[in-house]
Amino acid sequence: MASKKLYGGSLNQFANSFPRAFGWKVTFVDPDDPENFRKAITPRTKALFIESLANPGGVVCDIRAIADVADAAGIPLIVDNTMATPYLCRPIEHGATLVVHSTTKFLSGHGNSVGGIVIDSGKFDWRNGKFPALSEPEPGYHGLRFADTFGHLAFTIHGHAIGLRDLGPSMAPLNAFLTIAGVETLALRMERHCANAKAVAEFLKGHPAVAWVNYAGLPDSPYHALAKRYLPNGAGAVFTFGLKGGYEEGVRMVESVELFSHLANIGDTRSLIIHPASTTHRQLSPEGLKAAGATPDVIRISVGLESVDDIIADLDRALNKLG
Numbered sequence: 001m002a003s004k005k006l007y008g009g010s011l012n013q014f015a016n017s018f019p020r021a022f023g024w025k026v027t028f029v030d031p032d033d034p035e036n037f038r039k040a041i042t043p044r045t046k047a048l049f050i051e052s053l054a055n056p057g058g059v060v061c062d063i064r065a066i067a068d069v070a071d072a073a074g075i076p077l078i079v080d081n082t083m084a085t086p087y088l089c090r091p092i093e094h095g096a097t098l099v100v101h102s103t104t105k106f107l108s109g110h111g112n113s114v115g116g117i118v119i120d121s122g123k124f125d126w127r128n129g130k131f132p133a134l135s136e137p138e139p140g141y142h143g144l145r146f147a148d149t150f151g152h153l154a155f156t157i158h159g160h161a162i163g164l165r166d167l168g169p170s171m172a173p174l175n176a177f178l179t180i181a182g183v184e185t186l187a188l189r190m191e192r193h194c195a196n197a198k199a200v201a202e203f204l205k206g207h208p209a210v211a212w213v214n215y216a217g218l219p220d221s222p223y224h225a226l227a228k229r230y231l232p233n234g235a236g237a238v239f240t241f242g243l244k245g246g247y248e249e250g251v252r253m254v255e256s257v258e259l260f261s262h263l264a265n266i267g268d269t270r271s272l273i274i275h276p277a278s279t280t281h282r283q284l285s286p287e288g289l290k291a292a293g294a295t296p297d298v299i300r301i302s303v304g305l306e307s308v309d310d311i312i313a314d315l316d317r318a319l320n321k322l323g
């Protein structure tokens with residue numbers, strides 16, 4: 001079962017590829033009320049999946065409350081911590097069982113390598129009858145019982161021995177090198193990303209061409225209290241805002257900026273901008289655009305490490321051209 005407020009690629013993977021490839025059915029619920037997870041859990045539910053800070057809606061989940069629901073049901077909570085990074089949020093301390101990251105974004109940090117990681121808290125007891133792949137003899141490994149043999153390392157060892165062997169998701173060595181080099185400066189970069197993003201969000205909030213700003217770091221965000229609890233060092237650097245104009249202004253905005261790069265990626269050193277309705281979400285109907293938070297007025301930015309004065313001047317010039 002998953003939050004319905006997730007990165008679009010994850011929504012597609014869960015809704016379409018997982019059922020086709022593995023026969024896994026994913027139920028989606030609104031994560032804003034943790035009770036929604038409790039109500040939708042059935043005896044067949046194997047895990048809950050949320051994003052700590054959702055891409056891109058500025059949605060922050062109550063990790064502890066959702067972890068309690070997972071605990072009560074005897075299933076793991078998996079948290080995608082890509083947008084927050086371990087510098088801003090440490091989900092295991094709030095009850096997460098497994099944490100996943102796209103390292104493509106802030107962890108590698110320079111827009112130069114694709115990758116992902118899984119972190120196992122080692123705290124879950126896989127022998128409660130719901131996870132036979134870990135508790136029962138593994139036919140693909142001469143009858144080994146992973147949970148009995150490896151204890152709190154069962155999930156990790158099974159992931160290596162069976163998952164990597166059979167599915168093959170291994171990282172290219174150069175990507176691993178670039179990612180490790182990137183992680184060395186994560187703290188410094190995130191401090192600057194967050195300070196810049198907050199200043200940019202405040203600037204946008206005061207601009208006459210902007211209708212709304214969706215940034216959990218702003219006091220009027222509905223997620224501000226959760227952000228203070230789970231992201232005390234900053235609310236990340238990726239967020240959306242709405243133009244008072246519509247589709248045409250959105251396209252013009254992206255064409256008018258000079259410092260921002262027009263890209264669908266996030267978490268680069270450089271500031272990035274996209275107008276989802278005319279690009280990444282172009283195939284959706286008006287209803288679909290609304291459900292995805294990608295109405296024609298929406299602009300998404302990933303605030304980079306440049307001088308914040310230059311970032312704001314670039315946005316200001318582009319917004320003023322919209323008239």
Ligand SMILES: *Cc1c(COP(=O)(O)O)cnc(C)c1O
Nearest residue numbers: 007055080082083102103104115
């Ligand atoms: C980008 C992203 C992913 C997918 O990452 P890739 O490295 O592009 O496969 C997953 N989750 C979140 C929250 C993301 O932003």
